[in-house]
Amino acid sequence: MPELLRPERPVGIVGYGAYVPRYRLPAKEIARIWTQGRGGLPIEEKAVPGLDEDTITISIEAARNALARAGIDAELLRAVWVGSESHPYAVKPSSTIVAEALGATPFTQAGDWEFACKAGTEAMVAAFGLIGSGMADYALAIGADTAQGRPGDALEYTAAAGGAAFIIGPAEESLAVLLGTLSYVTDTPDFWRRAQQPYPEHGMRFTGEPAYFHHIGSAARAFLEATNTTPQDYTYAIFHQPNAKFPQRIAKQLGFSPEQIAPGLVVPTVGNTYSGSAILGLTATLDVAKPGDRILVVSFGSGAGSDAMAFEVTDLIEERRALAPATQDYIRRRTEIDYATYVRWRGKLVLK
């Protein structure tokens, strides 16, 4: 049985921020094009980035919200780490651009992270370590994506854009303190994209039990055992949300109630924001949590693995969360677009 990862110096979330683009493509509009409107829909609608948005712009706005809540000078950030599967460059970190835009450069770490949908939580774990070791006082971990769905593929209904940012710092300054973390990882090729391909490929039914359910289930069970806790010890739980059904099913399998996952279940009206998925659920939950609440987060990234982590909310939550827009503010801010506009904006038209 693995031990919990927990730094000697207590750490936590000093500031958090969300960002979701305003544009929405309803799932029934996608169905209109591909299935003559027939068949079940995995969600209601998904967020689509505008022409001038990308993982970097999403990361910057989410990070600015996190800085506003943290109330610290950007120069104090000693790491700015962006996790994504849609970094605009294959070589040239998104993190340096974000760091400079925020005013965190030049004395900072700024490498990019990738682990499919759990790149953001992977960056968070590294940030826990950086601060927890005493090497620094503040680190910024971001998960953001502008996911591309192959036209006509099942995943097109849910591949969305959005992100969340977390400033990790000392526990005594935190609005939510880290209780511990552990990860469960295997070599499982459920979903992947080679460097030159525009769209990922996936193993269809293989992405279910052997991938999503096995890794989240294993990480969650190991975490509960390592912390000697049960689902009833947590006020809220948030799981990776590729569609509406999967997180509800894993919650039930593990013993969490629908009420525990409700505030964090944003996928029905946002879609799957990939590296932003579980952590946008976390920002949405922090937006309503009370001091003393315990929150469990278990992300999932294809390839595959899950990061499990838990936080306890502190007295600082109420005053801090008011300092930036809430997740639901971004979700409510919506402009509906049609499939043609989406195709044009997402660069799916052959122009040359």
Added chain:
Amino acid sequence: MDDIVITGIGFTPVGEHWEVSLRELATDAALKAMQESGGLRPQAVYVANQYAPVLSRQANVGVLVADFIGLHDVEAATVEAGGASGMMALRAAYLAVASGEADVALALGVEKSTDRVGPDVETALSVVLDADYEAEHGLTPAAQAALLMQRYIHEYNAERAAFAAFPVLAHRNAVGNPAAMFRRAIKESTYRRATMLSDPLNLFDAAPLADGAAAVLVARRSVLPPEMPQPLVRIAGFGIANDTLALHDRDDPLDFAAVRSSVESACKRANCSLEEVDFFELYDAFSIYVPLILEAAGFAPRGEGWKMGQDGSLELDGKLPILTMGGLKARGNPGGATGLYQVAEAVMQLRGQAGDNQIPNARRALVQSLSGPASLAATTILEPAP
């Protein structure tokens, strides 16, 4: 003639075995059958498989499986006859023993359909059709069954909703089969709301392709010790007949003539009548096949087979139980292994080992596999050995 008997059976659960390979599935089933037979060693191994060359890049499956079971210096080959592959592997094992060329022969079927996912698998399913004149024009096995169902409903004014009875029955029986892929009963309302597969077929009108392996060990009775671990089941006779491969070449597409012919010759061989059959493991790859099989076999008049699902006669306690362990629809359809699952399930009934699904006094089983829409019908009659 010395009785040809089944001394042992073995099979894996049917399902999506992502982590189990083709050879592991086969070995698991083979060792179980050989163990049930008190360690009898076959001199011949016939392995049924439909899709491994396409889905696993593995042909030569008979030689592979014999090797990995640990059998060397034996006769080994792959047997393929579309959906009837499993039954034809049993036929090969039977002939080897009946001819005197072997004392003990192993018939094994194995399918590992999850070595691929998505469109590759759908393409592979069409290899059983006429490649040049059916598949090339976009026909799939499901579309072919849809054409039959469309015509059947039109000709006989059959009630579309009545077809629900067959998958509903299959699922209900599978609840009592621990090895079945789907073990939950389904409601008629679920059937009515199911997604369209190929008009008028819906998702529940088609049996699921799956992974699995089933093995049946066959021996000449006179070579066996007096005490065997399991009650012996006698192969009373076979009847095997073909028809045109392509549906469009049939004189009468709604007449499964090969079913009729094979049932007649099997009954003649086994010296029994239709009335003496206690249950019928039939090949329900598609729900439309069920009435067509029942009619051609002689259990229902032409055009009325669909009514048999309405009056309880096909239930476990009915006149002619079918799909007693879930059939292809609910136990699953692991390609080349399916026919041997049908045989193994019949053997369990005849031994009195069918648990919750036991048919009281089961003495004579009619077991039949089809290749496509009865392009080949392979039938066997099994009885407890005296």
